[in-house]
Amino acid sequence: MLTRTLRGWELPERAVTPERIYHDRRRLLAGMAAGPLLAAAGPLFSAAPAYAADTLAGRLPGPRNETYKVDRALTPEKDATTYNNFYEFGSHKEIWPAAQKLKRRPWMVKLAGMVEKEKTLDIDDLLAKVQIEERVYRHRCVEAWAMTVPWSGFPMKALVDIARPLLGAKYVRMETLADKDQMPGLRQFWYPWPYVEGVTMAEATNDLAFMVVGLYGKPLPPQNGAPLRLALPWKYGFKSTKSIVRLTFTDQRPISFWEKLQDAEYGFWANVNPKVDHPRWSQATEWVLGKDRNNRVPTLLFNGYAEFVADLYKGIEGEKLYM
Ligand SMILES: Nc1nc2c(c(=O)[nH]1)N[C@H]1C(S)=C(S)[C@@H](COP(=O)(O)O)O[C@H]1N2
Numbered sequence: 001m002l003t004r005t006l007r008g009w010e011l012p013e014r015a016v017t018p019e020r021i022y023h024d025r026r027r028l029l030a031g032m033a034a035g036p037l038l039a040a041a042g043p044l045f046s047a048a049p050a051y052a053a054d055t056l057a058g059r060l061p062g063p064r065n066e067t068y069k070v071d072r073a074l075t076p077e078k079d080a081t082t083y084n085n086f087y088e089f090g091s092h093k094e095i096w097p098a099a100q101k102l103k104r105r106p107w108m109v110k111l112a113g114m115v116e117k118e119k120t121l122d123i124d125d126l127l128a129k130v131q132i133e134e135r136v137y138r139h140r141c142v143e144a145w146a147m148t149v150p151w152s153g154f155p156m157k158a159l160v161d162i163a164r165p166l167l168g169a170k171y172v173r174m175e176t177l178a179d180k181d182q183m184p185g186l187r188q189f190w191y192p193w194p195y196v197e198g199v200t201m202a203e204a205t206n207d208l209a210f211m212v213v214g215l216y217g218k219p220l221p222p223q224n225g226a227p228l229r230l231a232l233p234w235k236y237g238f239k240s241t242k243s244i245v246r247l248t249f250t251d252q253r254p255i256s257f258w259e260k261l262q263d264a265e266y267g268f269w270a271n272v273n274p275k276v277d278h279p280r281w282s283q284a285t286e287w288v289l290g291k292d293r294n295n296r297v298p299t300l301l302f303n304g305y306a307e308f309v310a311d312l313y314k315g316i317e318g319e320k321l322y323m
């Protein structure tokens with residue numbers, strides 16, 4: 001059965017796949033025949049592009065990190081991948097068809113600012129340096145919808161270590177690709193592109209801060225921020241920057257995309273707190289994607305992650321920590 005599927009796929013593919021990728025796939029398939037890598041068949045036979053099979057096949061989802069348990073059902077994959085916020089592709093939720101055009105290779109990530117030496121990493125070289133694991137996280141959008149999904153990736157701390165920041169660095173500023181040719185949303189010139197967010201060094205190196213490259217055991221879909229996005233599950237979703245091309249280490253607090261647009265509504269810290277309302281709506285409850293919109297459930301302090309992150313905010317209670 002497997003052999004027959006492979007043959008049917010292999011022949012037309014061979015005609016259109018560059019030599020190197022073709023041979024890498026052959027090696028992969030040889031591995032799969034041995035058995036344990038069979039799970040890799042998912043991404044390989046889906047519409048996922050060849051590069052994804054190259055760098056991530058056999059590595060997704062990665063071993064599940066059981067430290068982060070969630071008492072909610074996983075959101076259906078279809079909901080998590082067809083209801084998105086990614087303003088570069090449009091200011092509505094159905095951006096997933098437009099996002100398919102995002103070119104994910106080659107993809108370079110610049111590590112800049114207050115570091116020993118600035119460097120630009122090819123994502124595949126970066127992926128070769130890190131260990132991939134799977135974490136099931138909650139996600140809470142400031143708009144009061146939520147989901148629970150299995151991300152694959154590596155701790156942001158691993159990337160900070162590669163960057164070798166100087167002692168004076170206090171913040172990490174994350175920046176998304178801004179390419180008019182690929183991203184129709186950029187025509188909305190009144191938005192302060194590129195999409196920028198920031199965290200403190202303590203937040204960036206907290207174990208919960210997770211650099212994501214996969215979702216549901218497959219390479220991260222473009223609409224969810226391929227090929228590299230953040231997951232900061234204790235903060236409102238807008239902090240979780242997608243399609244990252246640059247991390248800048250700095251001693252100045254970054255001013256984010258949303259803060260520039262509307263600083264009365266979106267602050268730097270943006271930690272989830274059901275008791276602190278958004279100026280235009282309550283944050284007490286949330287709608288879980290895939291469920292009835294009217295059947296809302298309570299929102300939790302730090303989105304349920306207080307035990308891991310509450311200490312980060314000791315001594316700065318005077319700041320606007322929750323918006
Ligand atoms: N570059 C970029 N990153 C972004 C956004 C965006 O519009 N552009 N939206 C943010 C918001 S508001 C949310 S809720 C999450 C949504 O992630 P998801 O589509 O994977 O659920 O991405 C965040 N990261």
Ligand SMILES: [Mo]
Nearest residue numbers: 141142237238
């Ligand atoms: Mo959001």
